[in-house]
Amino acid sequence: MTETATAWDTYAQQRPERRATNARGETTWFNWTQYEDHGPGAELLAAGAGARVLDLGCGKGGNAAHLATLGIQAVGVDVSYEQLRVARTRWGRTPGLELIQADAVRFLQGAGDMFDAVYSVYGAVWFTDPATLLPAVRARLRSGGRLVFSQRPPVEGCYGCQASYIPRGADQDPLIVKRWDYEPHAWRQMLGEYGFADVRTEVIPAPAGPRTVGTLLVQVQA
Template sequence: MTDTAIAWDTYSRQRPERRPVNARGEATWFNWTQYPDHGPGAELLNLTPGGRALDLGCGKGGNAAHLAALGMNAVGIDISAAQLRSAEERWGHLAGLALHQAEAVSFLRGASETFDAVYSVYGALWFTAPELLLPAIRERLRPGGRLVFSQRPPVEGCYGCQASYIPRGADEDPLVVKRWDYDPDAWEQLLTEYGFMDVRATVLEAPPGPRRVGTLIVTARA
């Protein structure tokens, strides 16, 4: 097991399971932000029933499960076996949902199929070098297909490769994973350089509450 897989397995044990239902009483739903019942939904992906979507860093699978429940063909990948076990236990019965343990760039480079949408919710788009990941995504998106991702906005002045720390036991050093932080203008420039069109990067305000930050949401077209 790689150090990165160990880190995300550790993270998985610290994350609560998705609620049984959301505020509208729905058993599946799509959430781009770190806040419940907040922000846009699956409409950002511009999918129709039967469309193929790839979730890069699917975690415990809730977003991919929602697409499958809507009649899409949803493929979720994650490097963490622990995350995927949780996803399989809760959502494995859904037709149209396929889950794979894989690193994002390796999966994309080894894939032969194309996708109508590729997305990442606080996932691989945040934790993979864009010069490796963006060309691999562009290769697997059909013409006109959508790339959409969300992550925490950067701290002002802290751009490029940064360190994220995943805590362990009281007597253990935290695990470290790399993440890539850019402001909206930089993301728009990067994606344009790698051949994406109609690029739009914005920060969605957080719902009211103390010490809350917004969510950076980026949309683009192949």
């Protein structure tokens, strides 16, 4: 097992599972932000029934499972065995949902199929070198297909490859994973360089209350 997979297995054990229902009483739903019942939904993918959609860093599978209930062929990829174990326990019998343990770039480079949309919610697009990931995504997107991803906005002055720390026990050093933080204009420039068009970026404000950190949302077309 790689150090990265170990780190995300540890993270999975610390994070609570998605609630049984959301505020509207739905058993599946799509969430782009880090806040419950907040922000836009699956409509950003512009993918209808029968479309083939890829979730890079699917985690415990809630977003991909929701797409499958809409008649979409949803493929969720994650490097963490533990994340996928939880996903398969809860969503494994959902028709149209496929869950695969793999590194995002290796999966894309080895995939024979094309996708109508690719997305990442605080997932692999944040935690993979864009110089490697973006061309791999572009090669697997059908013409006109969409790449949509969300992540935390960068801390001012801290751009490029950064370190994220995943705590362990009191007597253990934290595990470290790399993430790539850029301002919206930098994402627009990079995505254009890798052949994407109609790049749109925005920061979705946090919901009302004491929380202040918004969500960076990026939408592009192949």
